Amino acid sequence: MLNYLGDKKDERMKMRNRYRKSTALRCDAGSRCLISVVIGSLMGCILLLNLYSAIRPADEIGQHIHLRTSHHLHFPELEEVEEENIQIPPPRKRSPRATKRRPKKTTTLIDEFLDEDSQIRHKFFPDQKTSIDPMITGNDSMFYYPGRVWLDTEGNPIQAHGGGVLFDERSETYYWYGEYKDGPTYHAHKKGAARVDIIGVGCYSSKDLWTWKNEGIVLTAEETDETHDLHKSNVLERPKVIYNSRTRKYVMWMHIDDVNYTKASVGVAISDYPTGPFDYLYSKRPHGCDSRDMTIFKDDDGTAYLIYSSEDNSELHVGSLSEDYLDVTNVARRILIGQHREAPALFKHQGTYYMVTSGCTGWAPNEALTHAAESIMGPWETMGNPCMGGNKMFRLATFFSQSTFVLPVPSYPNLFIFMADRWNPADLRDSRYLWLPLMVGGLVDEPLDYNFGFPLWSRVSIYWHRKWRLPQGWNSLK
Numbered sequence: 001m002l003n004y005l006g007d008k009k010d011e012r013m014k015m016r017n018r019y020r021k022s023t024a025l026r027c028d029a030g031s032r033c034l035i036s037v038v039i040g041s042l043m044g045c046i047l048l049l050n051l052y053s054a055i056r057p058a059d060e061i062g063q064h065i066h067l068r069t070s071h072h073l074h075f076p077e078l079e080e081v082e083e084e085n086i087q088i089p090p091p092r093k094r095s096p097r098a099t100k101r102r103p104k105k106t107t108t109l110i111d112e113f114l115d116e117d118s119q120i121r122h123k124f125f126p127d128q129k130t131s132i133d134p135m136i137t138g139n140d141s142m143f144y145y146p147g148r149v150w151l152d153t154e155g156n157p158i159q160a161h162g163g164g165v166l167f168d169e170r171s172e173t174y175y176w177y178g179e180y181k182d183g184p185t186y187h188a189h190k191k192g193a194a195r196v197d198i199i200g201v202g203c204y205s206s207k208d209l210w211t212w213k214n215e216g217i218v219l220t221a222e223e224t225d226e227t228h229d230l231h232k233s234n235v236l237e238r239p240k241v242i243y244n245s246r247t248r249k250y251v252m253w254m255h256i257d258d259v260n261y262t263k264a265s266v267g268v269a270i271s272d273y274p275t276g277p278f279d280y281l282y283s284k285r286p287h288g289c290d291s292r293d294m295t296i297f298k299d300d301d302g303t304a305y306l307i308y309s310s311e312d313n314s315e316l317h318v319g320s321l322s323e324d325y326l327d328v329t330n331v332a333r334r335i336l337i338g339q340h341r342e343a344p345a346l347f348k349h350q351g352t353y354y355m356v357t358s359g360c361t362g363w364a365p366n367e368a369l370t371h372a373a374e375s376i377m378g379p380w381e382t383m384g385n386p387c388m389g390g391n392k393m394f395r396l397a398t399f400f401s402q403s404t405f406v407l408p409v410p411s412y413p414n415l416f417i418f419m420a421d422r423w424n425p426a427d428l429r430d431s432r433y434l435w436l437p438l439m440v441g442g443l444v445d446e447p448l449d450y451n452f453g454f455p456l457w458s459r460v461s462i463y464w465h466r467k468w469r470l471p472q473g474w475n476s477l478k
């Protein structure tokens with residue numbers, strides 16, 4: 001139980017000592033001397049580098065910024081980072097009596113976003129008439145329009161919220177799984193969050209990541225047994241599926257909760273086929289801890305991990321799964337302690353682990369942050385807001401969305417698709433999808449805590465686009 005996260009006091013001490021400890025290497029006198037020389041020269045280089053960057057002329061800095069942003073120019077489709085300038089409409093006329101009773105509050109763009117009657121609602125939730133219909137091939141074929149209604153091959157809006165994508169190597173097909181929320185939105189209690197009864201997990205298949213065929217509800221809600229985790233009155237969120245090549249099973253993990261979010265558990269389901277049906281196995285509190293927003297990640301060596309918000313969303317836990325992916329092991333770590341993050345979306349780039357998270361504000365959007373680590377078990381370091389383009393309010397609200405998954409684009413090692421949900425708490429079934437290009441490259445904006453100003457990690461950038469498509473031929477190069 002060496003790595004088990006139960007003993008928090010011990011862990012806290014370890015966290016405090018981590019960086020102190022790392023300098024006290026245990027070795028003999030000779031190697032200690034060699035290490036001192038290496039560290040000494042490294043520090044010297046870093047000092048010189050820092051000194052150089054402090055005194056170099058301004059135009060060189062301009063050039064440097066150009067270099068930092070130029071990496072996306074390899075993809076002509078992504079060259080243009082569009083500016084979206086949404087104006088807050090002037091306040092509606094109110095009677096002097098109403099003003100006296102309730103003085104006017106200043107409105108933010110987030111207030112407008114959450115206001116069902118906002119005059120600029122169409123900006124956030126474009127009309128059905130602007131739907132993306134993959135069956136109509138024309139000039140707009142293969143273009144993503146973040147925020148617009150996205151239809152499946154039968155002409156129905158895709159229902160795969162809080163979802164993730166699995167690339168099934170056996171069938172060379174992408175499968176998109178997510179919350180099927182095509183039911184009425186209501187509040188179970190006056191102060192409870194908006195909700196839709198559990199219907200199940202939707203699954204869609206695609207060869208081109210743009211045309212999606214509805215494969216049906218692959219894990220269905222329980223209609224009658226009120227004690228069942230999947231009873232429609234409960235909560236099923238953020239389902240993710242990975243394939244286990246040892247057992248040849250598709251394994252689904254999801255957030256399972258009761259209507260008040262007090263059960264705070266993970267659920268596990270299994271299937272022989274990517275299109276289900278999935279058999280629901282059980283739920284539990286992983287490592288004995290509360291678990292709300294979560295994701296799973298399958299590493300290159302086949303080891304899979306569960307990452308979940310815990311301790312009332314104040315921190316995340318990361319722990320490995322058993323070989324059959326059906327349970328957690330006792331190897332787990334507490335990460336991003338006290339940072340209050342949720343909606344984790346994890347990916348790997350050239351041996352480094354990256355994660356995008358959101359803050360904890362219910363269905364309302366907030367600022368995304370990127371974190372990076374050399375080992376998935378940490379330490380994880382927070383790098384800042386990855387959002388680029390749009391206007392400042394857009395960037396501070398993750399373009400009015402919340403992270404759910406990051407999908408690598410084959411043949412383009414620096415290019416990923418950032419998948420996010422633009423939740424519509426007034427009508428959750430009409431929540432929209434934001435797929436945006438995410439790129440890794442260039443230097444991070446801010447000096448990091450533990451690297452002496454030396455950039456260990458690259459910047460993660462998510463670029464706002466009103467319309468974009470993947471580089472042509474991305475799929476044929478796989």
Ligand code: DGJ
Nearest residue numbers: 193237293342343362363
């Ligand atoms: C934020 C989470 O990220 C969502 O998955 C959902 O649980 C909402 N909170 C509910 O308010």
